[in-house]
Amino acid sequence: MRWLKDKLMHKFGYAFFGIIHGIRHDSSIALQCILGCVTIFVCLFLHLTVIEWCIILIMIFLVISFEFINSAIESTVDYISLQQHPMAKKIKDLAAGAVLLISICALCVAVLIIGGKIFW
Secondary structure (H helix, E strand, O other): OOOHHHHHHHHHHHHHHHHHHHHHHHHHHHHHHHHHHHHHHHOOOOOOHHHEEEHHHHHHHHHHHHHHHHHHHHHHHHHHOOOOOOOHHHHHHHHHHHHHHHHHHHHHHHHHHHHHHHOH
């Protein structure tokens, strides 16, 4: 049973290292984390329901997760070849587009939930 505990600790350790590395070395990830924290701080004063909190938290973590995936894809493409190539640009653009789409969705959710609490 000890081997399972050690194995899980290693796997979680790698994951936490990845999170810390992403926040420290990728400005887009750091920005999304800051925006997520600001959103949570604002929501603390809005008397959100449990469902509203769940939706807000899911959207925050989805955006940050997509940003991590985008950074991983960009790093992989750069690692494979540092030369400019149309396919590399297409891959990076598609990953960035996914982040943009989930960010727009998160903004719409924020406007509906947070804006609804503030203005209506």
